[in-house]
Amino acid sequence: MLSYEKLLLENKAWAEEQSQSNPDYFKVLAAQQAPEFLWIGCSDSRVPANQITGTLPGEIFVHRNIANLVVNTDINMLSVLQYAVEVLKVKHVIVCGHYGCGGIKAAMGQHHYGIINHWLQNIKDVYRMHRPEIDDLKTEEERADKLTELTVTEQVFNLAKTSIIQKAWKENKSPHLHGWVYGLSNGIIKPVCEMEPGTHIDPLYEYDNL
Ligand code: CO
Numbered sequence: 001m002l003s004y005e006k007l008l009l010e011n012k013a014w015a016e017e018q019s020q021s022n023p024d025y026f027k028v029l030a031a032q033q034a035p036e037f038l039w040i041g042c043s044d045s046r047v048p049a050n051q052i053t054g055t056l057p058g059e060i061f062v063h064r065n066i067a068n069l070v071v072n073t074d075i076n077m078l079s080v081l082q083y084a085v086e087v088l089k090v091k092h093v094i095v096c097g098h099y100g101c102g103g104i105k106a107a108m109g110q111h112h113y114g115i116i117n118h119w120l121q122n123i124k125d126v127y128r129m130h131r132p133e134i135d136d137l138k139t140e141e142e143r144a145d146k147l148t149e150l151t152v153t154e155q156v157f158n159l160a161k162t163s164i165i166q167k168a169w170k171e172n173k174s175p176h177l178h179g180w181v182y183g184l185s186n187g188i189i190k191p192v193c194e195m196e197p198g199t200h201i202d203p204l205y206e207y208d209n210l
Contacts (some may be wrong), residue, residue: 061083134150
């Protein structure tokens with residue numbers, strides 16, 4: 001059997017299993033989705049949002065990209081964010097990075113990988129802003145872990161800079177923003193930062209006419 005054929009076979013078995021344990025399973029899910037969470041995570045295959053949080057289809061709206069970045073010109077991310085916040089009205093937006101992230105490691109080095117370097121430049125900027133704090137650490141691994149945490153925190157801040165989040169905070173006192181980092185080696189998620197709805201950020205980024 002070819003590798004991809006196994007996926008289709010497993011899918012059939014899964015669908016049958018779901019229908020057997022709950023005959024209405026697909027009918028209910030097909031009718032609507034009302035997830036409470038938006039997950040912005042890394043594309044890394046080892047960090048699947050649903051499995052590591054014990055959630056089911058329908059519970060998390062998901063956007064993933066390399067190194068879980070929130071970039072203000074990314075129309076893909078912004079569309080997901082707007083839909084999740086304004087239509088689905090999610091209560092929590094979670095940016096989840098992970099230790100051992102290839103994107104973080106690549107951003108710390110000087111090798112040119114092609115177009116991806118332009119994407120990773122966002123991480124280099126975080127490193128530059130926090131260079132003394134990161135360079136103080138002894139090992140490469142400690143520095144990568146610190147940069148991972150600081151990058152996640154910066155992406156949460158980037159969310160708060162968007163008019164989408166600021167408008168939702170003003171109108172609905174929602175959503176909460178969370179920065180998490182997942183450990184590949186132990187499966188545990190470490191919360192690293194949090195922003196309550198209405199948190200004031202640098203006024204440079206605050207719109208006064210939303
Ligand atoms: Co990664």
